[in-house]
């Protein structure tokens with residue numbers, strides 16, 4: 001029985017990971033530590049909430065006392081650190097919380113794990129590992145050619161990606177300085193069930209269904225490399241099990257699409273399956289995101305060759321599964337977007353000029 005301390009397990013990718021692991025293995029125990037910010041929702045986990053191998057603890061990853069206590073009370077084998085402030089737009093208007101959670105929180109997790117796992121000078125309990133869930137955004141932006149590789153220099157632009165890059169450097173520093181057992185994964189844009197509807201795909205889906213404006217930043221020709229969330233979960237599982245200590249693994253599936261293509265795909269899906277009256281007239285090109293990265297694209301060769309990982313879900317299949325999930329779970333969308341989210345949404349989009 002291996003015990004995983006998963007942070008941020010009530011968020012989008014974290015909850016998919018917890019469900020993935022408990023469905024795949026009978027011999028893993030998951031302790032999910034989440035602060036339950038606006039992005040964390042225990043409803044995501046209701047299918048596994050009563051699983052005897054699952055425990056939820058509400059705590060902040062910056063809270064040294066709470067995290068140390070968890071290490072004292074449990075024999076933890078692996079830490080998987082998903083917990084983060086994850087939305088670029090929010091980081092542009094409020095960078096401090098990104099430094100607090102993404103940088104200070106990561107350092108606290110590293111320190112607590114190191115203290116708990118140390119058995120001698122720079123030696124640790126056998127088999128333990130700390131995995132930092134990072135992002136392709138730490139590499140900055142690409143031109144029309146080329147891909148992000150693990151040795152691509154870090155060149156973050158937004159407060160969000162700068163905080164994630166900073167966290168990665170601390171993880172690397174723990175590996176270099178203390179020989180602390182770590183891996184870092186850097187994944188491209190995920191999509192799938194339980195993504196908070198401030199992010200492009202669920203936001204456009206929700207707005208189209210409600211005949212609201214569809215805000216496309218700038219010309220909409222920015223490119224993201226989309227990966228179905230379950231394929232990301234599979235990659236993390238493989239890196240924990242077989243990743244070489246100290247290594248970084250990029251995760252992506254060569255599914256580059258422009259934002260405008262994504263928006264039009266969603267409109268077409270709703271037109272065909274739900275409401276024939278929706279049309280591309282809902283699209284509003286608005287003021288661009290500040291410092292907007294133009295293109296992301298991952299070269300996944302290393303994780304494919306080293307660990308045999310490959311993405312199982314094509315974009316065409318994954319996007320239909322995702323949109324169907326949102327249609328079948330509109331009550332989830334209503335629940336998570338009630339209250340504070342409405343204020344955020346109004347504030348975020350009321351200042352956006354149509355261009």
Ligand code: NAD
Nearest residue numbers: 008010011012013035036037039040060061083084086190
């Ligand atoms: P999310 O915003 O959906 O979820 C974040 C979770 O972390 C929430 O449950 C929230 O309550 C929790 N959290 C926030 N601050 C916390 C704190 N101080 N202590 C404890 N819990 C806290 O994010 P996501 O999209 O699921 O992303 C998860 C991780 O994956 C992040 O580290 C992100 O940088 C990374 N990532 C995301 C993507 C993507 O496309 N979404 C791609 C690559 C990497």
Ligand code: DAU
Nearest residue numbers: 086087088135136137188189198199200215216217222259
């Ligand atoms: O690349 C991985 C990253 O993907 C993760 O590290 C982040 O946590 C995650 O939020 C995501 O960041 P993006 O900024 O790429 O995702 P977002 O869904 O916010 O935006 C996707 C693209 O769509 C981006 O180019 C901005 C654009 N966009 C977004 C929104 C919310 C719009 O044009 N209109 C919108 O309303």
